[in-house]
Amino acid sequence: MPRNGDEVRLRLQEAALELYLERGYDKTTTGDIAARAGVTERTFFRHFADKREVFFDGEAQLRDLLTGAVAAVPAGTKPLPTLRAAFHQTVPLIERNLPITQRRAPVIAATPALKERALAKSAALVAALTDALRARGVAEPIAALCAQVGMDTYSIAVRRWGADRTDDLHTHLDRAFTDLRLAANALK
Amino acid sequence: MPRNGDEVRLRLQEAALELYLERGYDKTTTGDIAARAGVTERTFFRHFADKREVFFDGEAQLRDLLTGAVAAVPAGTKPLPTLRAAFHQTVPLIERNLPITQRRAPVIAATPALKERALAKSAALVAALTDALRARGVAEPIAALCAQVGMDTYSIAVRRWGADRTDDLHTHLDRAFTDLRLAANALK
DNA sequence: GAAAGTGCGTCAGCTACTGACATGAAGTAG
DNA sequence: CTACTTCATGTCAGTAGCTGACGCACTTTC
Numbered sequence: 001m002p003r004n005g006d007e008v009r010l011r012l013q014e015a016a017l018e019l020y021l022e023r024g025y026d027k028t029t030t031g032d033i034a035a036r037a038g039v040t041e042r043t044f045f046r047h048f049a050d051k052r053e054v055f056f057d058g059e060a061q062l063r064d065l066l067t068g069a070v071a072a073v074p075a076g077t078k079p080l081p082t083l084r085a086a087f088h089q090t091v092p093l094i095e096r097n098l099p100i101t102q103r104r105a106p107v108i109a110a111t112p113a114l115k116e117r118a119l120a121k122s123a124a125l126v127a128a129l130t131d132a133l134r135a136r137g138v139a140e141p142i143a144a145l146c147a148q149v150g151m152d153t154y155s156i157a158v159r160r161w162g163a164d165r166t167d168d169l170h171t172h173l174d175r176a177f178t179d180l181r182l183a184a185n186a187l188k
Numbered sequence: 189m190p191r192n193g194d195e196v197r198l199r200l201q202e203a204a205l206e207l208y209l210e211r212g213y214d215k216t217t218t219g220d221i222a223a224r225a226g227v228t229e230r231t232f233f234r235h236f237a238d239k240r241e242v243f244f245d246g247e248a249q250l251r252d253l254l255t256g257a258v259a260a261v262p263a264g265t266k267p268l269p270t271l272r273a274a275f276h277q278t279v280p281l282i283e284r285n286l287p288i289t290q291r292r293a294p295v296i297a298a299t300p301a302l303k304e305r306a307l308a309k310s311a312a313l314v315a316a317l318t319d320a321l322r323a324r325g326v327a328e329p330i331a332a333l334c335a336q337v338g339m340d341t342y343s344i345a346v347r348r349w350g351a352d353r354t355d356d357l358h359t360h361l362d363r364a365f366t367d368l369r370l371a372a373n374a375l376k
Numbered sequence: 377g378a379a380a381g382t383g384c385g386t387c388a389g390c391t392a393c394t395g396a397c398a399t400g401a402a403g404t405a406g
Numbered sequence: 407c408t409a410c411t412t413c414a415t416g417t418c419a420g421t422a423g424c425t426g427a428c429g430c431a432c433t434t435t436c
Contacts, residue, residue: 005383029422040385045424078374112308119307120300141348145364146371148340156333176333177375183334184372186266187365193414217391228416233393381434392423399416406409 009047011037016054017103025051025111052117055104058097059121063128065090070132079138083129083150084177087157091169094158102162126151153180197235199225204242205291213239213299240305243292246285247309251316253278258320267326271317271338272365275345279357282346290350314339341368 015036019028030051034044048054069086077085094101108114129147134140157176161169203224207216218239222232236242257274265273282289296302317335322328345364349357 008383030424031422041423042386042425043384046383049424051423078371080371080375084375115311116304116308119311120304123303123307141344141364142367142371145341145344145367148344149337149368149371152336152340153333156329156336160329176329179330179333180337181372181375183266183268183330183337184369187268187272187369196414218393219391227414229392230394230417231415234414237393239392377436379435381432383430383432385430386428388425388427390423390425392421394419394421396419397417399414401414402412404409404411406407 005047008037008039008043012039012044012047013054013057017100017107020055020107020111021103025107025114052113055107055114056117056121059124062090062093063125065093066125067128067132070129071135073136075136079133079142079146080150080177080180082133082136083146083154084173086129087150087154087173088170091173094169098162105162122151122155149180153177193235196225196227196231200227200232200235201242201245205288205295208243208295208299209291213295213302240301243295243302244305244309247312250278250281251313253281254313255316255320258317259323261324263324267321267330267334268338268365268368270321270324271334271342272361274317275338275342275361276358279361282357286350293350310339310343337368341365 012033016028016033019032019036030044031041033054034041037044044054066086066089069089070082072089073082073085108118126147129151130143133143133147138146153176154173157169157172160176161167161172167175200221204216204221207220207224218232219229221242222229225232232242254274254277257277258270260277261270261273296306314335317339318331321331321335326334341364342361345357345360348364349355349360355363
């Protein structure tokens with residue numbers, strides 16, 4: 001077996017995904033994953049903090065892309081339009097990741113422990129977006145509200161796109177943000 | 189020690205809170221909690237599914253209150269105004285729970301595992317609100333979006349209220365929903 | 377070519393969590 | 407009053423997630 005650390009990491013991720021799909025998360029032990037990847041259990045935990053984390057890699061990449069995109073939006077743009085523009089920048093990455101995302105989806109849906117971790121990852125993105133908005137001069141409470149609401153809208157757009165791919169992700173994004181504007185306009 | 193099941197449950201919750209405050213979540217074992225409550229570790233797991241769950245009780249109560257309040261809003265009210273009205277109905281409960289909520293807050297803030305569980309509880313509330321909106325005839329994608337966004341706004345109002353209690357929770361609620369409307373109006 | 381760094385194996389151990397069975401208190405039927 | 411049932415708990419044995427310590431082999435660097 002190759003000793004290259006990065007390759008081991010990839011093999012562990014692939015092995016975990018396969019096993020979770022074959023027998024489910026609960027009936028897969030970390031030892032099983034390590035064995036299929038050709039390493040020991042101890043090595044599994046050198047690459048991933050826990051049994052869930054092996055499933056969620058590349059979230060840091062999305063975070064960096066998003067915060068960079070927020071910073072690149074012309075000054076003076078309001079918070080939610082800023083976020084919408086940033087989300088549009090992520091479309092190629094999301095499209096590229098679709099195959100692996102779709103393989104993971106059923107496992108996450110069937111596993112509460114993985115749902116929890118997915119929520120935590122999303123919350124980390126919201127925190128990063130909040131910081132990015134504050135760096136643009138958005139006041140604290142508004143920044144947190146917009147980051148959270150923007151992320152929800154983004155998530156729903158991606159979800160709808162995954163379920164119905166007749167329209168592209170850009171279209172779904174604009175549609176979701178329009179839905180948000182219309183819904184919020186009904187508030188008095 | 190009394191054998192009444194409910195009382196054991198309360199003692200376990202109180203013991204867990206005390207110990208988490210004294211030495212932190214990670215340095216507290218389920219055996220410690222059980223011992224302080226005067227029972228065995230096995231009994232702990234008969235009352236709570238896991239070490240985190242002992243910290244989050246009464247979320248079901250809030251869920252029932254919220255879904256009932258949504259159902260009670262006059263027909264024809266738009267989704268977000270419906271939710272805002274329902275959230276106002278929960279103010280007495282939130283105020284009553286403030287003392288215990290404030291004791292828990294620092295522990296949750298310091299413990300990633302508890303943050304994750306808190307997010308999961310919030311997500312469960314969003315799911316319940318989505319169902320409640322759909323029961324009122326709101327279309328699926330709009331219901332999910334509004335439930336999620338409404339919950340965010342609610343959470344932020346409660347958070348602001350906890351940090352600055354010069355205004356009451358009703359005021360913070362209206363303020364947060366106004367912020368939402370204004371932010372969303374900037375979307376073209 | 378020696379020294380330092382690194383990725384991995386091995387082993388020992390802790391703790392969260394579960395299943396199976398026993399016990400003993402409390403209520404209920406006869 | 408006794409017998410039967412029910413139910414919360416105790417006891418015990420076991421699995422699995424996760425960690426620290428140590429040693430080894432391979433790679434890098436000077």
